[in-house]
Amino acid sequence: MMRINDWPAEERPREKLFAQGAAALSNAELLALLVGHGQAGLNAVDLARVALAHFGSLRKLLDAPPARLAALPGWGPARAARLRAVVELSRRQLGEDLHRQDKLRSPADTRDFLRARLRGYDHEVFAVLFLDNQHRVITYEELFTGTLDSCSVHPREVVKRSLAHGAGAVIFAHNHPSGVAEPSGADRQITRRLQEALALVEVRTLDHLVIGDGEPVSFAERGWL
Numbered sequence: 001m002m003r004i005n006d007w008p009a010e011e012r013p014r015e016k017l018f019a020q021g022a023a024a025l026s027n028a029e030l031l032a033l034l035v036g037h038g039q040a041g042l043n044a045v046d047l048a049r050v051a052l053a054h055f056g057s058l059r060k061l062l063d064a065p066p067a068r069l070a071a072l073p074g075w076g077p078a079r080a081a082r083l084r085a086v087v088e089l090s091r092r093q094l095g096e097d098l099h100r101q102d103k104l105r106s107p108a109d110t111r112d113f114l115r116a117r118l119r120g121y122d123h124e125v126f127a128v129l130f131l132d133n134q135h136r137v138i139t140y141e142e143l144f145t146g147t148l149d150s151c152s153v154h155p156r157e158v159v160k161r162s163l164a165h166g167a168g169a170v171i172f173a174h175n176h177p178s179g180v181a182e183p184s185g186a187d188r189q190i191t192r193r194l195q196e197a198l199a200l201v202e203v204r205t206l207d208h209l210v211i212g213d214g215e216p217v218s219f220a221e222r223g224w225l
Contacts, residue, residue, distance in 0.1 A: 133168035181212030
């Protein structure tokens with residue numbers, strides 16, 4: 001095994017990041033910075049490449065439960081915890097971005113935000129973007145969680161939270177852990193119930209996005225709202 005410290009300076013991940021910026025690094029090189037050092041005949045970049053190959057993609061690696069990460073050769077609980085912490089910090093940064101007025105200015109921004117927030121869960125999560133009357137974001141809340149394939153959503157609680165935030169409109173979103181974003185009959189039924197309940201307190205339902213592996217499915221674009 002050739003140690004990373006033996007590489008030319010311009011090829012070492014840390015030095016490369018400082019000289020060229022993080023975008024210049026490969027997925028394996030970025031992961032190597034989190035791994036920290038090699039083990040058992042593999043340097044940090046090798047360990048990162050093995051992990052990427054094992055899971056098949058960067059996304060699947062980042063979505064993996066900590067126990068599966070820890071079981072990888074050379075990883076262990078400390079490295080697994082470090083990676084999960086970085087992923088969670090990224091999610092929290094997205095939440096802070098909601099308080100900036102220049103964020104979520106378009107449907108594409110909204111899709112990207114909700115996909116980043118919800119796609120990694122291994123159980124269903126139902127979330128709501130609360131908006132004011134000018135459709136500016138007030139806040140984002142994950143209100144209900146379920147099992148692998150179901151989530152109990154209570155219209156009364158959604159109405160309560162909407163009134164508490166003084167919302168004039170909402171956008172619903174939930175994930176399908178299977179990766180298939182096609183809405184179910186139950187998804188359409190609960191959306192109608194929510195829309196009717198919110199209409200009684202003059203809160204508009206703008207959309208409901210279902211998050212899977214590909215592009216989110218929009219109820220509004222399908223004419224279901």
